[in-house]
Amino acid sequence: MVNELYPVFLKVHTFDVLIVGGGDVGLEKISFLLKSSPNAKVTLVAKEIKNEIKVLAKDHLSVKLIEREFFNEDLTEMQLVIIATENRALNKTIHTEAKERGILVNVADTPELCDFYMGSIVTKGDLKIGISTNGKSPTIAKRLRELFTDLLPDEIETLISNMEMIRNNIKGDFSKKVKELNKLTEHLINK
Ligand SMILES: C[C@@]1(CC(=O)O)C2=NC(=C\c3[nH]c(c(CCC(=O)O)c3CC(=O)O)Cc3[nH]c(c(CC(=O)O)c3CCC(=O)O)/C=C3\N/C(=C\2)[C@@H](CCC(=O)O)[C@]3(C)CC(=O)O)/[C@H]1CCC(=O)O
Ligand SMILES: NC(=O)c1ccc[n+]([C@@H]2O[C@H](COP(=O)([O-])OP(=O)(O)OC[C@H]3O[C@@H](n4cnc5c(N)ncnc54)[C@H](O)[C@@H]3O)[C@@H](O)[C@H]2O)c1
Missing domain, CATH: 3.40.50.720 (NAD(P)-binding Rossmann-like Domain)
Structure with a gap:
């Protein structure tokens, strides 16, 4: 389904x-x-x-x-x-x-x-992740909550606050802002 x-x-x-x-x-x-x-x-x-x-x-x-x-x-x-x-x-x-x-x-x-x-809910300050298994396994939803809660560093809260400040202070048009915010965060995803 x-x-x-x-x-x-x-x-x-x-x-x-x-x-x-x-x-x-x-x-x-x-x-x-x-x-x-x-x-x-x-x-x-x-x-x-x-x-x-x-x-x-x-x-x-x-x-x-x-x-x-x-x-x-x-x-x-x-x-x-x-x-x-x-x-x-x-x-x-x-x-x-x-x-x-x-x-x-x-x-x-x-x-x-x-x-x-x-949903099962992971909370780290302003970050909130809702988890659902489409009603198939609430137990898996709960285990994933525990896993992500452990996995995500508490520093993510500071990071998000800092990003908010930067976001509010970047001058210029929308596309310039988007480019700058993306550039600042690209190192977070190590492929
Ligand atoms: C996420 C969470 C939030 C909450 O409850 O608020 C939640 N169930 C939680 C725990 C949990 N519930 C049950 C167990 C025992 C083990 C097991 O049966 O698996 C455990 C695990 C445990 O407690 O360890 C019993 C159970 N639950 C449902 C059924 C019926 C069925 O599936 O058919 C049965 C069997 C009843 C019976 O025996 O007859 C159905 C639902 N439960 C949902 C949510 C929705 C789908 C979520 C999704 O899409 O994944 C849905 C569809 C409807 C709803 O209630 O919204 C919360 C985790 C909170 C956390 O810890 O983070
Ligand atoms: N307890 C569990 O862990 C669990 C697990 C899986 C499924 N369920 C299912 O979930 C449902 C609820 O389980 P529970 O353990 O909370 O039951 P429970 O017996 O502890 O509580 C039922 C509640 O419903 C209220 N109630 C009953 N008739 C009412 C009415 N006419 N008006 C107002 N309130 C009324 C009762 O006063 C009580 O507060 C059941 O269908 C049960 O089979 C329970």
Whole structure:
């Protein structure tokens, strides 16, 4: 099958995100989301919310927890929904309702019901690399994250900051700027 995924880097703090389910999977999803995007505007609804999620929410003022069963009205004004209850039929029903409202949906661990996948994420300051295996092996995505995190030197952060300064200070037209920036960085790739 062709890999048709198009990666984007979302400014999640400008979105309203709903997570349904507050068990192990809900915890995994909200943890990864907040790790990358600490100010993500997340509402989590679940009949029972794990204590770890409550502890995490205390450190993130943009997170709202609602401990009760899910109602369709919870989807109002949401732009992204992550569904993670243990009830597959319920997950499917919420998926259908969300799609009717034009909301992008991720049903945790159910690739065929996902409009987008949560990626595995390598972070070195302003550098962020999202990894996906097209839903085939989250374990490989995780291992590649570990590999790239080790492989990329922390100095990459300084390098990117320096390049930003140079980029802002190069005078002249666009093509001259592009040429100079390319010349400065060509030694980074040793073929
Ligand atoms: C990247 C990451 C981000 C995150 O979770 O936020 C993520 N899964 C992670 C870990 C992980 N998940 C699972 C295991 C156990 C081992 C295993 O089964 O492989 C491990 C590994 C571990 O924990 O060691 C269970 C699992 N996951 C999915 C299925 C169903 C299936 O594949 O059919 C099953 C089987 C459930 C069952 O047994 O029934 C499906 C999805 N998981 C995805 C993302 C999406 C595709 C990503 C891609 O394109 O690669 C997708 C499609 C949907 C989604 O959830 O977005 C995070 C790594 C974070 C990190 O450490 O960096
Ligand atoms: N835990 C894992 O590591 C794991 C691994 C692979 C797949 N899965 C699958 O992921 C799904 C979720 O797993 P989990 O371990 O988080 O389950 P869990 O039982 O720990 O949590 C389920 C959550 O859904 C909530 N919920 C159930 N019905 C609800 C409703 N009507 N309204 C609102 N909230 C409701 C519960 O209150 C709870 O917070 C399951 O389908 C499971 O098979 C889990």
